[in-house]
Amino acid sequence: MLKPIIWDDEKGELILIDQRKLPHNLEYFICKTYEDVAYAIKDMVVRGAPAIGISAAYGLALAEIKGENIYRAYNTLKNTRPTAVNLFWALDRCLKAYEKGKKILDEAKKIHNEDIEICKNIGIIGEKLINDGDTVLTHCNAGALATSAYGTALSVIRFAHYNGKDILVIIDETRPRLQGAKLTAFELEYEKIPYRIITDNSAGFLMQKGEIDKIIVGADRILRDGTVYNKIGTYSLAVLANYHNIPFYVAAPISTLDFYSDEKDIKIEERSEKEVLYIDNVRIAPKNAKAYNYAFDKTPPELITGIITEKGIFKPNEISKIVNI
């Protein structure tokens, strides 16, 4: 099983798979300080909402181990990326533990171990939605690499495969960072689950041809009305799925829910236009070209068939019931 996040207890170091180097090289990035972790999140050595949360928790633990100012470390880590809520959730949980006199490292390990169980449950619960013979489209990477293990959307796909269902996965390449073509393809190759990569442009045409049975994506933040923030392109897929009557599912742990924010509070991260203008350090656009590079988009609840969590599958407008479970 691919594990993007490893805590080395002996050395007191956080070891991350360097996802910038995939799919060609499986290299590791060692974090000895919270600043290393902040850099790793910002530069997308580690990415994916749950994985960012776990890494940030270990980052805060590193500050504690080194006897540094926890609040400064908290702020630095908090300001690495603005959209995924798990980052703030994990940091707040660790800070609360710290203020109660607990060891941050223990809390980080707890978050990490819980996430493995959560992802497993998402897969076990969600795989019931997949039929033998289905072709399932996924976007970006909501896989083991985006979490502690198994993934969210890919956990559903993994468990369908583990249970002997014959499925084909269509992977959107997911420009600009190509997490689909690079990371999701790497994971499915690793697990020997059949897949085909398509350009993001091709999804609508495959739906029109009747070749997509279901769509499953992850989430970076879910509001109480069921609005989902996720990787740019998710919204387009949801509109296309709606037009073609294809079920559109979001798979995410409960830590992705944000019941305190409204749409106006959410900042959609704009990343460097270089991510669009260059691909793997090769300039594709003219010398003076400019680009827009929104990293996420917003999908309204009416376009979502169901949200798959570790506590069950919910209609988007019923997701707020989860607090009573």
Added chain:
Amino acid sequence: MLKPIIWDDEKGELILIDQRKLPHNLEYFICKTYEDVAYAIKDMVVRGAPAIGISAAYGLALAEIKGENIYRAYNTLKNTRPTAVNLFWALDRCLKAYEKGKKILDEAKKIHNEDIEICKNIGIIGEKLINDGDTVLTHCNAGALATSAYGTALSVIRFAHYNGKDILVIIDETRPRLQGAKLTAFELEYEKIPYRIITDNSAGFLMQKGEIDKIIVGADRILRDGTVYNKIGTYSLAVLANYHNIPFYVAAPISTLDFYSDEKDIKIEERSEKEVLYIDNVRIAPKNAKAYNYAFDKTPPELITGIITEKGIFKPNEISKIVNI
């Protein structure tokens, strides 16, 4: 004015801008034989439905000049790319001229010169649809580089700009070959028309934000019921435009109309999966990855607001009236 196709009368050679080298290098590709032209079309030295037609006509003229078998040349050129109808239209027109004892080169020059006028008229007619202050999204390259000059969709944009309208063009990068980021950006840079490049993934989000006023694309083939075949991704844009009530226009010369075929007759070209798995010779996907690479898609008439031709703007279901004009 950018001219992608030049006939050198002295040397009897066809000179093409090598569009594979853009936007970084403006190089030329010389065709001395019809086989050179066939290669140039196949490998996308020259691309865009009208430009392919003009080049193929000169290709047939080269066979005539060299005293080669015209029918063999016709077949070779015809089999270069399957979807754009202008290729067959131009070849058939030249063959008919040949069979009437006319010089193919004269017919090719006529097609070439007519196309310049046609594209100009498309721009003059279509620019009336553009308001001062509009943000217009375009896909792929339906520009001067896809025609003899001016372009189709970009002719509309050019003439709006020439007439002093303040517009911003949003360019879909258009994976896999990136004709938007490479060719359309190159043309607009050349003309100093303001633009921003986006990933194909971002179009839906910009529409949701209310930042797109109009969409204009080209076409590779239009059936009598107004069904449009164009670069992959066009259909997704049309569905998104429909969902957001954004006008969606297709700009194309009448030579793009195909009143003889039905949907079942149209072959959607599938190109090498390498175009998806590599970008500018850099492998992005895992070693054993496989991809689907459909080059075109099909947009039904109900998603199209209007078709801009050199003879006027038509509702898709009225396009067949054009034969009576």
